[in-house]
Amino acid sequence: MNMEREELRKVIEGLIFVSDEPVNEKTFQKVFGDSIDLSTIRGILEELKLEYSSPLHGFELVEVAGGYQFRTKKELGEWIRKLEKFQPQRFSRSAMEVLSIIAYKQPVTRAEIEAMRGGIDSSGALKTLLLKKLIKISGRKHDAPGRPFTYSTTRKFLEVFGLKDLSDLPPIEEFMKREEGKEG
Amino acid sequence: MRVNLPIFEGPLDMLLYLIKKNEFDIFDIPISQITQEYLEYLDAMEKLNMEIATEFIVMAVKLLQIKVMMLLREESEEETEDPRKDLVSTLIFYQAFKEVADFLLSREILNRDVFLKPPEKRSVEEEVWTELSPSDLMLLMKDILKRMKKPSVHEVEIEKVSVVEKIKFIIEKTTEKKTIPFEELVEGVQSIMHLIAFILAILELMRLQIIKVVQMRPFGKIMIYRTEKKFDEEILKGIDEYGERGAQESN
Numbered sequence A: 001m002n003m004e005r006e007e008l009r010k011v012i013e014g015l016i017f018v019s020d021e022p023v024n025e026k027t028f029q030k031v032f033g034d035s036i037d038l039s040t041i042r043g044i045l046e047e048l049k050l051e052y053s054s055p056l057h058g059f060e061l062v063e064v065a066g067g068y069q070f071r072t073k074k075e076l077g078e079w080i081r082k083l084e085k086f087q088p089q090r091f092s093r094s095a096m097e098v099l100s101i102i103a104y105k106q107p108v109t110r111a112e113i114e115a116m117r118g119g120i121d122s123s124g125a126l127k128t129l130l131l132k133k134l135i136k137i138s139g140r141k142h143d144a145p146g147r148p149f150t151y152s153t154t155r156k157f158l159e160v161f162g163l164k165d166l167s168d169l170p171p172i173e174e175f176m177k178r179e180e181g182k183e184g
Numbered sequence B: 001m002r003v004n005l006p007i008f009e010g011p012l013d014m015l016l017y018l019i020k021k022n023e024f025d026i027f028d029i030p031i032s033q034i035t036q037e038y039l040e041y042l043d044a045m046e047k048l049n050m051e052i053a054t055e056f057i058v059m060a061v062k063l064l065q066i067k068v069m070m071l072l073r074e075e076s077e078e079e080t081e082d083p084r085k086d087l088v089s090t091l092i093f094y095q096a097f098k099e100v101a102d103f104l105l106s107r108e109i110l111n112r113d114v115f116l117k118p119p120e121k122r123s124v125e126e127e128v129w130t131e132l133s134p135s136d137l138m139l140l141m142k143d144i145l146k147r148m149k150k151p152s153v154h155e156v157e158i159e160k161v162s163v164v165e166k167i168k169f170i171i172e173k174t175t176e177k178k179t180i181p182f183e184e185l186v187e188g189v190q191s192i193m194h195l196i197a198f199i200l201a202i203l204e205l206m207r208l209q210i211i212k213v214v215q216m217r218p219f220g221k222i223m224i225y226r227t228e229k230k231f232d233e234e235i236l237k238g239i240d241e242y243g244e245r246g247a248q249e250s251n
Helices: A005-018 A025-035 A038-052 A074-080 A093-105 A110-116 A123-131 A155-160 A172-183 B011-022 B031-047 B054-075 B085-105 B134-147 B163-176 B192-207 B233-238
Strands: A059-064 A067-072 A135-140 A149-153 B129-131 B179-181 B211-216 B222-226
Touching: A005 A025, A005 A038, A005 A067, A025 A038, A038 A059, A038 A067, A067 A074, A093 A110, A093 A123, A093 A149, A093 B085, A110 A123, A110 A149, A110 B085, A123 A135, A172 B085, B011 B031, B011 B054, B011 B085, B031 B054, B054 B085, B134 B192, B134 B211, B163 B179, B163 B192, B163 B222, B163 B233, B192 B211
Parallel strands: none
Antiparallel strands: A059 A067, A135 A149, B129 B211, B179 B222, B211 B222
């Protein structure tokens, strides 16, 4: 298949448009086969990202959970929230604390999470996060008594918080340094 | 003393609050002072009839322990580890995770700040239907029979069930709206006889190509779909109603 770059750009744009999930490089490869190399696709994706970042557009192309997805721009939020079908995401403080710990310490057991929070019972927060599919039970800790479950974040976690992957999270030291800075 | 008590997420949260309020250095916390204040807060909470969770008490014990060890350390001449070390490290990590939580909440959160095109919801016409065969229908009937509540008391009763009536019913239901969910059609059907009559009616109408039975994806909703073919009342005359001639029935 010999495709002009312009043509390819249109196809890529369309593929992302029709997809319900972030479209990753694997999907593009599946569609195009070996006929088009990845660097060309990546280049086009960058172009599209740039194009949609223009203030003329209501949505933009974002890299999230290992793929590309069209999302509305933040400034449109107050308008879109008026549509009843969108029920806003809400997070309690405790759920966010637990989620933050899991994000950085995964796979982590409930006991470890609770120790890091000063012994607060975290079962309710874990349950909420599991229901929201932001975390999952990823295994068991075999060397701990009772072989407790371990928890990890999910792909949905990346999608909800707009992260490319886990390495997109700033290193934890950055959050500790900030504190030092405040003190000094 | 009037204490305005903030809501604390736990003992660490409370300690961080006290450190910040007093502008203490987190790496050099004056343990006796903070223990004193911590206990005062617990006292105030108790006076307000607030339930004090165990972890607050556990922390109070830990603080007192550290306080004692600090005193012992001052007296001894040996170089020993700072008794506050573990607590400081716990506090610093906890503080960091609280910042992580703030960081996450400041992101452009899906369905709070940014939104997606909702997943495809096609209209009935555009949906990809699979046409069901009479044998599919038989399987379906088996399924419905299984789900139907079995009467606890068995009464032998001769019911007069008319396939013709069911046909008329289906025709009537599909005249205005072109489609009707199968479920809706058999809704309220109490006896097996009636269900069988419905199935026979559907089969007959399928044979005459007046209706089609379609299903979207396996285990999806089953719909009765009226075709373009004209329904002629004359057809009813040919239907055998359990030995009776259906057409002779009057309503």
